[in-house]
Amino acid sequence: MLLLLFLYISKQLAPTKKISLPENELVLALKSRDTLAIHALYDMYSGALMGVITRIIQQTEVAEDLLQETFIKIWNSAEGYDPDKGRLFTWMLNIARNLAIDKLRSKDFRNAGKNQNIENNVDFIDAQKEVTFNADTLGIKDMVNGLKPEFNVVLDMVYFKGYTHVEAAEELNLPLGTIKTRIRMAIMELRKKFN
Amino acid sequence: MEEGRAYIETGILEEYVAGLLTTEQQLEVEAMAARYPEVKQEIEAIEIALEKYAMSQAIQPPAGLKDRILREVMTKDHIKKAPDPLSSNTVQLNTSHYDSKIRTLRIALVACIALLVISVVALFSTRNQLGDAKNEIIALNLDKQKFAAEASYLKESNSDLQKISAMSDDPDWKRVKLAGTKMDPQAKMVVYWHVSGQHVMLDNSKMQLPANDQDHQYQLWALVNGKPVDLGVFDTKPDSNHVLLKMKEITGAQAFAVTLEKRGGSASPTMDQMIVMGGVSI
Numbered sequence: 001m002l003l004l005l006f007l008y009i010s011k012q013l014a015p016t017k018k019i020s021l022p023e024n025e026l027v028l029a030l031k032s033r034d035t036l037a038i039h040a041l042y043d044m045y046s047g048a049l050m051g052v053i054t055r056i057i058q059q060t061e062v063a064e065d066l067l068q069e070t071f072i073k074i075w076n077s078a079e080g081y082d083p084d085k086g087r088l089f090t091w092m093l094n095i096a097r098n099l100a101i102d103k104l105r106s107k108d109f110r111n112a113g114k115n116q117n118i119e120n121n122v123d124f125i126d127a128q129k130e131v132t133f134n135a136d137t138l139g140i141k142d143m144v145n146g147l148k149p150e151f152n153v154v155l156d157m158v159y160f161k162g163y164t165h166v167e168a169a170e171e172l173n174l175p176l177g178t179i180k181t182r183i184r185m186a187i188m189e190l191r192k193k194f195n
Numbered sequence: 196m197e198e199g200r201a202y203i204e205t206g207i208l209e210e211y212v213a214g215l216l217t218t219e220q221q222l223e224v225e226a227m228a229a230r231y232p233e234v235k236q237e238i239e240a241i242e243i244a245l246e247k248y249a250m251s252q253a254i255q256p257p258a259g260l261k262d263r264i265l266r267e268v269m270t271k272d273h274i275k276k277a278p279d280p281l282s283s284n285t286v287q288l289n290t291s292h293y294d295s296k297i298r299t300l301r302i303a304l305v306a307c308i309a310l311l312v313i314s315v316v317a318l319f320s321t322r323n324q325l326g327d328a329k330n331e332i333i334a335l336n337l338d339k340q341k342f343a344a345e346a347s348y349l350k351e352s353n354s355d356l357q358k359i360s361a362m363s364d365d366p367d368w369k370r371v372k373l374a375g376t377k378m379d380p381q382a383k384m385v386v387y388w389h390v391s392g393q394h395v396m397l398d399n400s401k402m403q404l405p406a407n408d409q410d411h412q413y414q415l416w417a418l419v420n421g422k423p424v425d426l427g428v429f430d431t432k433p434d435s436n437h438v439l440l441k442m443k444e445i446t447g448a449q450a451f452a453v454t455l456e457k458r459g460g461s462a463s464p465t466m467d468q469m470i471v472m473g474g475v476s477i
Contacts, residue, residue: 033293038268042261047253048246054254067256068264072271085225086212087242093249094214159245164215165206180206187209190244 018043023088030078030088038075045089046071049096055160056100057109066103070096101162151186154179199231208234212241355438359387359398367391371451373471379405382471386415386451393444395426400438404431404470407455414456416464417448424448428460450474 019040021029026044029037049070053063073095081091103109147155157163157171158179165183169176202208210216211224228235272293362368367390375382383403387396397415407413407430415426426442452472454464 035269038265042265046261046264047255048249050256051252051254052249064256064260067260068267071264071268075268075272087239087246089246089249090212090214090242093246097214155245155248158209158215159213160249162213162215165210180209183209184206187241187244190248191240194244194247 020044024083027081027083027088030074030081033075033078037078038071041074041092042071045092048089049092052093052096052160053100055156056097056104062103062109063100066096066100069099073099097160097162147186147189151182151189154182155186158183199227199233202227202231202234203237208238208241212238212245352438358439362387365389369475371473371475373451373453373473375471376469378468378470384453384471386473387439388445388448388451388475393446395442395445397429397440397442398438399440402431404453406431410458411455412458412460413453413470414460414464415442416452416454417445418450418452419445419447420449423452423464425460425462426451428456428458448475 019036020043021037021040026037026040030041046067050063050067053066053070057063057066070092074092077095081088153172154168157168158165163171165176165179168174169179172179207216207220207224211221216224224234224238228238362370369388369390371386371388373384373386381403382405383401385398385401387398388394395415395417404413412428412430414428416423417426418424424445426445429440429442450472452464453470454461454466455468455470456465
Protein backbone atom coordinates (compact mmCIF):
# COMPACT_ATOMS: atom_id res chain seq x y z
CA MET A 1 0.00 0.00 0.00
CA LEU A 2 2.90 2.30 0.88
CA LEU A 3 4.46 1.53 -2.44
CA LEU A 4 1.24 2.57 -4.29
CA LEU A 5 1.20 5.78 -2.32
CA PHE A 6 4.79 6.55 -3.28
CA LEU A 7 4.07 5.91 -6.94
CA TYR A 8 1.06 8.17 -6.78
CA ILE A 9 2.98 10.96 -5.06
CA SER A 10 5.92 10.73 -7.41
CA LYS A 11 3.54 10.96 -10.37
CA GLN A 12 1.92 14.00 -8.86
CA LEU A 13 5.23 15.69 -8.16
CA ALA A 14 6.90 14.88 -11.44
CA PRO A 15 5.22 17.62 -13.54
CA THR A 16 6.89 20.36 -11.50
CA LYS A 17 10.17 19.54 -13.25
CA LYS A 18 10.90 19.92 -16.94
CA ILE A 19 10.48 16.55 -18.50
CA SER A 20 12.30 15.18 -21.51
CA LEU A 21 11.93 11.67 -22.87
CA PRO A 22 13.38 9.75 -25.82
CA GLU A 23 10.97 9.67 -28.77
CA ASN A 24 10.07 5.97 -28.54
CA GLU A 25 9.25 6.21 -24.82
CA LEU A 26 7.31 9.37 -25.46
CA VAL A 27 5.20 7.67 -28.13
CA LEU A 28 4.60 4.68 -25.89
CA ALA A 29 3.56 6.88 -22.97
CA LEU A 30 1.30 8.97 -25.19
CA LYS A 31 -0.40 5.94 -26.66
CA SER A 32 -0.93 4.36 -23.25
CA ARG A 33 -2.42 7.71 -22.16
CA ASP A 34 0.12 8.27 -19.44
CA THR A 35 -0.29 11.92 -18.36
CA LEU A 36 3.48 12.10 -18.07
CA ALA A 37 3.55 12.09 -21.88
CA ILE A 38 1.56 15.30 -22.28
CA HIS A 39 3.74 17.00 -19.66
CA ALA A 40 6.87 15.93 -21.51
CA LEU A 41 5.44 16.91 -24.89
CA TYR A 42 4.59 20.33 -23.56
CA ASP A 43 8.02 20.83 -22.01
CA MET A 44 9.80 19.65 -25.12
CA TYR A 45 7.73 21.07 -27.97
CA SER A 46 5.39 23.85 -26.81
CA GLY A 47 7.93 26.49 -27.88
CA ALA A 48 8.43 25.05 -31.36
CA LEU A 49 4.68 24.61 -31.89
CA MET A 50 4.01 28.12 -30.60
CA GLY A 51 6.57 29.39 -33.11
CA VAL A 52 4.75 27.68 -35.97
CA ILE A 53 1.31 28.87 -34.83
CA THR A 54 2.55 32.43 -34.41
CA ARG A 55 3.74 32.53 -38.02
CA ILE A 56 0.18 31.95 -39.15
CA ILE A 57 -1.73 33.78 -36.39
CA GLN A 58 0.07 36.72 -34.84
CA GLN A 59 -2.42 37.63 -32.10
CA THR A 60 -0.95 36.23 -28.90
CA GLU A 61 -4.24 35.32 -27.25
CA VAL A 62 -5.55 33.48 -30.30
CA ALA A 63 -2.20 31.76 -30.76
CA GLU A 64 -2.23 30.58 -27.15
CA ASP A 65 -5.77 29.25 -27.59
CA LEU A 66 -4.60 27.43 -30.70
CA LEU A 67 -1.67 25.94 -28.76
CA GLN A 68 -4.18 24.65 -26.25
CA GLU A 69 -6.36 23.21 -29.05
CA THR A 70 -3.25 21.57 -30.46
CA PHE A 71 -2.40 19.78 -27.22
CA ILE A 72 -6.01 18.70 -26.72
CA LYS A 73 -5.99 17.22 -30.20
CA ILE A 74 -2.60 15.58 -29.70
CA TRP A 75 -3.88 13.94 -26.52
CA ASN A 76 -7.19 12.84 -27.95
CA SER A 77 -5.98 11.51 -31.29
CA ALA A 78 -2.78 9.86 -30.13
CA GLU A 79 -4.23 6.54 -31.31
CA GLY A 80 -4.10 7.82 -34.86
CA TYR A 81 -0.36 8.50 -34.83
CA ASP A 82 1.65 5.90 -36.74
CA PRO A 83 5.41 6.01 -35.99
CA ASP A 84 6.08 4.15 -39.25
CA LYS A 85 4.79 7.08 -41.28
CA GLY A 86 6.87 9.79 -39.68
CA ARG A 87 8.29 11.33 -36.57
CA LEU A 88 6.13 12.45 -33.67
CA PHE A 89 7.03 16.11 -34.10
CA THR A 90 6.07 16.08 -37.78
CA TRP A 91 2.66 14.73 -36.78
CA MET A 92 2.23 17.32 -34.02
CA LEU A 93 3.36 20.14 -36.26
CA ASN A 94 0.77 19.14 -38.87
CA ILE A 95 -1.93 19.26 -36.18
CA ALA A 96 -0.82 22.71 -35.01
CA ARG A 97 -0.49 24.09 -38.52
CA ASN A 98 -3.83 22.71 -39.71
CA LEU A 99 -5.63 24.10 -36.66
CA ALA A 100 -4.00 27.51 -37.23
CA ILE A 101 -4.84 27.52 -40.95
CA ASP A 102 -8.43 26.49 -40.17
CA LYS A 103 -8.60 29.36 -37.72
CA LEU A 104 -7.17 31.77 -40.25
CA ARG A 105 -9.84 30.75 -42.76
CA SER A 106 -12.70 30.80 -40.26
CA LYS A 107 -15.39 33.47 -40.54
CA ASP A 108 -15.29 34.55 -36.89
CA PHE A 109 -11.55 35.14 -37.02
CA ARG A 110 -11.80 37.16 -40.21
CA ASN A 111 -14.59 39.28 -38.74
CA ALA A 112 -12.72 39.77 -35.49
CA GLY A 113 -9.65 40.67 -37.46
CA LYS A 114 -11.54 43.31 -39.41
CA ASN A 115 -13.14 44.73 -36.28
CA GLN A 116 -9.90 44.95 -34.40
CA ASN A 117 -8.06 46.11 -37.48
CA ILE A 118 -4.89 44.46 -36.36
CA GLU A 119 -1.98 45.84 -38.27
CA ASN A 120 0.00 42.75 -39.10
CA ASN A 121 -2.99 40.61 -39.82
CA VAL A 122 -2.43 38.30 -42.73
CA ASP A 123 -4.50 38.07 -45.83
CA PHE A 124 -7.11 35.39 -46.11
CA ILE A 125 -7.89 32.42 -48.15
CA ASP A 126 -10.64 32.96 -50.63
CA ALA A 127 -13.67 30.80 -51.24
CA GLN A 128 -11.84 28.65 -53.81
CA LYS A 129 -9.30 27.85 -51.13
CA GLU A 130 -6.59 29.47 -53.15
CA VAL A 131 -4.02 31.03 -50.95
CA THR A 132 -3.10 34.64 -51.21
CA PHE A 133 -0.19 35.96 -49.35
CA ASN A 134 1.50 39.16 -48.29
CA ALA A 135 5.01 38.38 -49.36
CA ASP A 136 6.45 41.51 -47.83
CA THR A 137 5.90 40.37 -44.26
CA LEU A 138 7.45 36.97 -44.86
CA GLY A 139 10.65 35.74 -43.33
CA ILE A 140 11.78 39.01 -41.85
CA LYS A 141 12.40 37.73 -38.34
CA ASP A 142 14.01 34.56 -39.71
CA MET A 143 16.98 36.30 -41.22
CA VAL A 144 18.90 35.69 -38.03
CA ASN A 145 18.97 31.89 -38.33
CA GLY A 146 21.78 31.80 -40.88
CA LEU A 147 19.76 30.58 -43.84
CA LYS A 148 19.60 32.67 -46.99
CA PRO A 149 16.44 34.78 -46.89
CA GLU A 150 15.05 33.20 -50.07
CA PHE A 151 15.40 29.78 -48.44
CA ASN A 152 13.70 30.98 -45.31
CA VAL A 153 10.80 32.33 -47.27
CA VAL A 154 10.02 29.11 -49.10
CA LEU A 155 10.59 26.96 -46.02
CA ASP A 156 8.22 29.10 -44.00
CA MET A 157 5.58 29.05 -46.70
CA VAL A 158 5.72 25.34 -47.36
CA TYR A 159 6.69 23.85 -44.08
CA PHE A 160 5.14 26.17 -41.52
CA LYS A 161 2.28 27.70 -43.41
CA GLY A 162 1.08 24.81 -45.50
CA TYR A 163 1.58 26.21 -49.01
CA THR A 164 1.87 23.62 -51.74
CA HIS A 165 4.82 24.00 -54.07
CA VAL A 166 2.50 25.24 -56.76
CA GLU A 167 0.96 27.84 -54.46
CA ALA A 168 4.37 29.01 -53.31
CA ALA A 169 5.55 29.32 -56.94
CA GLU A 170 2.54 31.41 -57.82
CA GLU A 171 2.87 33.53 -54.73
CA LEU A 172 6.54 34.25 -55.18
CA ASN A 173 6.20 34.49 -58.92
CA LEU A 174 8.91 31.91 -59.51
CA PRO A 175 9.04 28.75 -61.62
CA LEU A 176 7.90 25.59 -59.84
CA GLY A 177 11.34 24.02 -60.39
CA THR A 178 13.04 26.89 -58.61
CA ILE A 179 10.74 26.46 -55.61
CA LYS A 180 11.51 22.75 -55.44
CA THR A 181 15.23 23.35 -55.76
CA ARG A 182 15.21 26.04 -53.12
CA ILE A 183 13.35 23.88 -50.68
CA ARG A 184 15.71 20.98 -51.24
CA MET A 185 18.72 23.21 -50.89
CA ALA A 186 17.30 24.87 -47.80
CA ILE A 187 16.82 21.47 -46.20
CA MET A 188 20.33 20.43 -47.25
CA GLU A 189 21.63 23.58 -45.56
CA LEU A 190 19.68 22.74 -42.41
CA ARG A 191 20.99 19.18 -42.39
CA LYS A 192 24.51 20.49 -42.75
CA LYS A 193 23.92 23.02 -40.03
CA PHE A 194 22.30 20.71 -37.48
CA ASN A 195 24.11 17.45 -38.01
CA MET B 196 18.52 2.31 -56.26
CA GLU B 197 18.38 4.54 -59.28
CA GLU B 198 14.65 4.78 -59.04
CA GLY B 199 14.76 5.62 -55.32
CA ARG B 200 17.35 8.33 -55.92
CA ALA B 201 15.30 9.77 -58.78
CA TYR B 202 12.20 9.72 -56.60
CA ILE B 203 14.01 11.71 -53.93
CA GLU B 204 15.05 14.27 -56.56
CA THR B 205 11.42 15.03 -57.46
CA GLY B 206 11.03 16.95 -54.19
CA ILE B 207 7.85 15.08 -53.28
CA LEU B 208 9.33 13.96 -49.97
CA GLU B 209 9.59 17.55 -48.75
CA GLU B 210 5.92 17.99 -49.57
CA TYR B 211 5.13 14.70 -47.85
CA VAL B 212 6.86 15.83 -44.66
CA ALA B 213 5.12 19.19 -44.90
CA GLY B 214 1.80 17.29 -45.03
CA LEU B 215 0.80 18.84 -48.35
CA LEU B 216 0.01 15.71 -50.31
CA THR B 217 -3.35 14.17 -51.12
CA THR B 218 -4.16 10.82 -49.53
CA GLU B 219 -3.31 9.03 -52.80
CA GLN B 220 0.07 10.73 -53.07
CA GLN B 221 0.79 9.98 -49.43
CA LEU B 222 0.12 6.28 -49.98
CA GLU B 223 2.44 6.36 -52.98
CA VAL B 224 5.25 7.92 -50.91
CA GLU B 225 4.74 5.39 -48.14
CA ALA B 226 4.87 2.53 -50.64
CA MET B 227 8.12 3.92 -52.06
CA ALA B 228 9.55 4.34 -48.57
CA ALA B 229 8.71 0.71 -47.80
CA ARG B 230 10.42 -0.35 -51.02
CA TYR B 231 13.51 1.84 -50.99
CA PRO B 232 15.37 2.23 -47.68
CA GLU B 233 17.10 5.36 -48.98
CA VAL B 234 13.68 6.98 -49.47
CA LYS B 235 12.74 6.18 -45.88
CA GLN B 236 16.08 7.51 -44.65
CA GLU B 237 15.68 10.64 -46.70
CA ILE B 238 12.23 11.26 -45.23
CA GLU B 239 13.58 10.93 -41.72
CA ALA B 240 16.54 13.20 -42.46
CA ILE B 241 14.18 15.86 -43.80
CA GLU B 242 11.99 15.49 -40.74
CA ILE B 243 14.90 15.82 -38.33
CA ALA B 244 16.31 18.84 -40.17
CA LEU B 245 12.95 20.62 -40.20
CA GLU B 246 12.30 19.59 -36.59
CA LYS B 247 15.55 21.20 -35.50
CA TYR B 248 14.76 24.21 -37.63
CA ALA B 249 11.37 24.51 -35.91
CA MET B 250 13.06 24.14 -32.53
CA SER B 251 15.47 26.95 -33.40
CA GLN B 252 12.49 29.13 -34.29
CA ALA B 253 10.68 28.35 -31.04
CA ILE B 254 8.69 31.02 -29.25
CA GLN B 255 8.32 30.11 -25.59
CA PRO B 256 4.73 30.54 -24.45
CA PRO B 257 4.23 32.35 -21.10
CA ALA B 258 4.99 30.23 -18.03
CA GLY B 259 1.42 30.18 -16.72
CA LEU B 260 0.08 28.71 -19.94
CA LYS B 261 1.30 25.18 -19.22
CA ASP B 262 -0.97 24.61 -16.23
CA ARG B 263 -3.96 26.05 -18.04
CA ILE B 264 -3.38 23.96 -21.15
CA LEU B 265 -2.69 20.72 -19.31
CA ARG B 266 -5.80 21.24 -17.19
CA GLU B 267 -7.84 21.82 -20.35
CA VAL B 268 -6.33 18.73 -21.97
CA MET B 269 -7.41 16.63 -18.99
CA THR B 270 -10.95 18.09 -18.85
CA LYS B 271 -11.42 17.80 -22.62
CA ASP B 272 -10.06 14.29 -22.54
CA HIS B 273 -12.10 11.97 -24.83
CA ILE B 274 -14.45 14.79 -25.74
CA LYS B 275 -14.35 15.95 -29.29
CA LYS B 276 -16.28 18.74 -30.87
CA ALA B 277 -16.78 17.04 -34.19
CA PRO B 278 -16.10 13.34 -33.81
CA ASP B 279 -15.12 11.64 -37.04
CA PRO B 280 -15.91 7.94 -37.48
CA LEU B 281 -12.36 6.95 -36.64
CA SER B 282 -12.08 8.86 -33.42
CA SER B 283 -15.54 7.95 -32.06
CA ASN B 284 -14.21 4.43 -31.87
CA THR B 285 -11.16 5.66 -30.05
CA VAL B 286 -13.22 7.63 -27.59
CA GLN B 287 -15.17 4.60 -26.47
CA LEU B 288 -12.07 2.50 -26.11
CA ASN B 289 -10.32 5.14 -24.08
CA THR B 290 -13.30 5.72 -21.80
CA SER B 291 -13.56 2.06 -20.95
CA HIS B 292 -9.82 1.97 -20.41
CA TYR B 293 -10.10 4.89 -18.00
CA ASP B 294 -13.10 3.40 -16.20
CA SER B 295 -11.45 0.04 -15.84
CA LYS B 296 -8.35 1.75 -14.43
CA ILE B 297 -10.48 3.48 -11.79
CA ARG B 298 -12.29 0.23 -11.05
CA THR B 299 -9.01 -1.61 -10.68
CA LEU B 300 -7.69 1.07 -8.34
CA ARG B 301 -10.89 0.99 -6.31
CA ILE B 302 -10.70 -2.80 -5.99
CA ALA B 303 -7.04 -2.49 -5.03
CA LEU B 304 -7.94 0.06 -2.35
CA VAL B 305 -10.68 -2.15 -0.89
CA ALA B 306 -8.34 -5.13 -0.98
CA CYS B 307 -5.68 -3.10 0.82
CA ILE B 308 -8.08 -2.05 3.55
CA ALA B 309 -9.34 -5.63 3.94
CA LEU B 310 -5.75 -6.85 4.18
CA LEU B 311 -5.00 -4.20 6.78
CA VAL B 312 -8.01 -5.22 8.92
CA ILE B 313 -7.12 -8.90 8.63
CA SER B 314 -3.51 -8.13 9.53
CA VAL B 315 -4.53 -6.17 12.63
CA VAL B 316 -6.89 -8.93 13.79
CA ALA B 317 -4.23 -11.55 13.14
CA LEU B 318 -1.68 -9.47 15.04
CA PHE B 319 -3.93 -9.20 18.09
CA SER B 320 -4.87 -12.86 18.16
CA THR B 321 -1.21 -13.78 17.72
CA ARG B 322 -0.32 -11.51 20.61
CA ASN B 323 -2.87 -13.21 22.86
CA GLN B 324 -1.69 -16.63 21.80
CA LEU B 325 1.86 -15.58 22.52
CA GLY B 326 0.84 -14.56 26.07
CA ASP B 327 -0.86 -17.93 26.58
CA ALA B 328 2.17 -19.71 25.24
CA LYS B 329 4.46 -17.78 27.59
CA ASN B 330 2.34 -18.77 30.61
CA GLU B 331 2.36 -22.35 29.44
CA ILE B 332 6.14 -22.27 29.11
CA ILE B 333 6.45 -20.99 32.69
CA ALA B 334 4.14 -23.75 33.96
CA LEU B 335 6.03 -26.37 31.98
CA ASN B 336 9.34 -25.08 33.34
CA LEU B 337 8.04 -25.44 36.90
CA ASP B 338 6.88 -28.95 36.12
CA LYS B 339 10.24 -29.72 34.57
CA GLN B 340 12.08 -28.53 37.67
CA LYS B 341 9.76 -30.64 39.82
CA PHE B 342 10.35 -33.70 37.68
CA ALA B 343 14.09 -33.09 37.62
CA ALA B 344 14.12 -32.84 41.43
CA GLU B 345 12.06 -36.00 41.67
CA ALA B 346 14.26 -37.78 39.16
CA SER B 347 17.42 -36.84 41.05
CA TYR B 348 15.79 -37.96 44.29
CA LEU B 349 14.83 -41.28 42.71
CA LYS B 350 18.32 -41.65 41.31
CA GLU B 351 19.90 -40.97 44.70
CA SER B 352 17.57 -43.29 46.62
CA ASN B 353 17.98 -45.91 43.93
CA SER B 354 21.77 -45.79 44.25
CA ASP B 355 21.40 -45.96 48.05
CA LEU B 356 19.06 -48.96 47.75
CA GLN B 357 21.53 -50.65 45.44
CA LYS B 358 24.23 -49.99 48.01
CA ILE B 359 22.06 -51.59 50.72
CA SER B 360 21.38 -54.63 48.55
CA ALA B 361 25.12 -54.88 47.81
CA MET B 362 25.83 -54.73 51.56
CA SER B 363 23.91 -57.93 52.24
CA ASP B 364 26.21 -59.78 49.79
CA ASP B 365 29.35 -58.33 51.37
CA PRO B 366 30.36 -60.16 54.59
CA ASP B 367 32.38 -57.13 55.66
CA TRP B 368 29.21 -55.07 56.02
CA LYS B 369 27.62 -55.68 59.46
CA ARG B 370 23.97 -54.95 59.89
CA VAL B 371 23.47 -53.85 63.48
CA LYS B 372 19.93 -53.60 64.78
CA LEU B 373 19.53 -51.12 67.63
CA ALA B 374 16.56 -51.83 69.95
CA GLY B 375 14.69 -49.41 72.21
CA THR B 376 15.75 -49.02 75.83
CA LYS B 377 13.41 -48.44 78.74
CA MET B 378 13.27 -44.75 77.74
CA ASP B 379 11.27 -45.72 74.65
CA PRO B 380 10.85 -49.48 74.07
CA GLN B 381 9.14 -48.84 70.72
CA ALA B 382 12.23 -47.10 69.26
CA LYS B 383 14.53 -48.95 66.87
CA MET B 384 16.94 -48.33 64.05
CA VAL B 385 19.58 -50.00 61.85
CA VAL B 386 23.27 -49.18 61.51
CA TYR B 387 25.47 -50.54 58.72
CA TRP B 388 29.15 -50.86 59.55
CA HIS B 389 31.92 -51.92 57.25
CA VAL B 390 34.42 -53.67 59.44
CA SER B 391 37.53 -53.28 57.31
CA GLY B 392 36.53 -50.05 55.53
CA GLN B 393 35.34 -48.52 58.79
CA HIS B 394 32.30 -46.90 57.11
CA VAL B 395 29.21 -46.28 59.20
CA MET B 396 25.78 -45.68 57.67
CA LEU B 397 22.35 -45.08 59.14
CA ASP B 398 19.31 -46.45 57.34
CA ASN B 399 16.89 -43.54 57.14
CA SER B 400 14.07 -45.78 55.96
CA LYS B 401 14.29 -48.12 58.94
CA MET B 402 14.62 -45.40 61.58
CA GLN B 403 11.84 -45.27 64.19
CA LEU B 404 12.76 -42.64 66.72
CA PRO B 405 10.52 -40.00 68.34
CA ALA B 406 11.01 -36.67 66.55
CA ASN B 407 13.69 -34.44 68.12
CA ASP B 408 13.01 -30.72 68.73
CA GLN B 409 14.99 -27.63 67.71
CA ASP B 410 17.26 -27.70 70.77
CA HIS B 411 18.22 -31.37 70.66
CA GLN B 412 19.76 -33.87 68.26
CA TYR B 413 20.42 -37.57 68.39
CA GLN B 414 24.04 -38.61 68.68
CA LEU B 415 25.46 -41.95 67.57
CA TRP B 416 28.07 -43.63 69.73
CA ALA B 417 30.24 -46.67 69.22
CA LEU B 418 31.37 -48.70 72.19
CA VAL B 419 35.02 -49.61 71.73
CA ASN B 420 36.42 -51.71 74.54
CA GLY B 421 33.73 -50.29 76.85
CA LYS B 422 34.40 -46.66 75.92
CA PRO B 423 31.88 -44.56 73.98
CA VAL B 424 33.25 -42.92 70.79
CA ASP B 425 31.33 -40.08 69.10
CA LEU B 426 30.16 -40.91 65.56
CA GLY B 427 28.25 -37.71 64.86
CA VAL B 428 24.77 -36.23 65.25
CA PHE B 429 21.61 -36.59 63.15
CA ASP B 430 17.96 -35.57 63.02
CA THR B 431 14.96 -37.79 62.71
CA LYS B 432 13.63 -35.53 60.02
CA PRO B 433 14.14 -37.83 57.05
CA ASP B 434 16.65 -36.53 54.51
CA SER B 435 14.55 -36.39 51.37
CA ASN B 436 17.40 -37.24 49.02
CA HIS B 437 19.14 -40.04 50.82
CA VAL B 438 18.13 -43.36 52.25
CA LEU B 439 21.58 -43.82 53.79
CA LEU B 440 23.10 -41.31 56.15
CA LYS B 441 26.88 -41.40 56.38
CA MET B 442 28.41 -41.08 59.88
CA LYS B 443 32.03 -40.88 61.16
CA GLU B 444 34.26 -43.90 60.63
CA ILE B 445 35.16 -46.34 63.36
CA THR B 446 37.19 -49.52 63.90
CA GLY B 447 36.70 -52.25 66.42
CA ALA B 448 33.23 -51.33 67.64
CA GLN B 449 31.46 -53.87 69.83
CA ALA B 450 28.16 -52.02 70.06
CA PHE B 451 26.34 -48.90 68.83
CA ALA B 452 24.05 -46.66 70.85
CA VAL B 453 22.10 -43.43 70.31
CA THR B 454 21.48 -40.78 72.95
CA LEU B 455 19.45 -37.58 72.80
CA GLU B 456 21.84 -34.69 73.34
CA LYS B 457 21.79 -30.92 73.03
CA ARG B 458 22.02 -29.67 69.46
CA GLY B 459 25.53 -30.20 68.09
CA GLY B 460 26.28 -33.18 70.30
CA SER B 461 28.15 -33.73 73.55
CA ALA B 462 31.68 -34.92 74.35
CA SER B 463 30.38 -37.86 76.30
CA PRO B 464 26.99 -39.56 76.19
CA THR B 465 24.26 -38.70 78.69
CA MET B 466 23.50 -42.22 79.79
CA ASP B 467 19.92 -41.67 80.96
CA GLN B 468 19.08 -40.21 77.54
CA MET B 469 20.08 -43.42 75.65
CA ILE B 470 17.16 -44.34 73.41
CA VAL B 471 18.44 -47.31 71.38
CA MET B 472 21.39 -49.62 71.47
CA GLY B 473 22.57 -52.90 69.96
CA GLY B 474 25.66 -55.08 69.90
CA VAL B 475 27.59 -56.11 66.84
CA SER B 476 27.07 -59.80 66.15
CA ILE B 477 30.24 -61.52 65.04
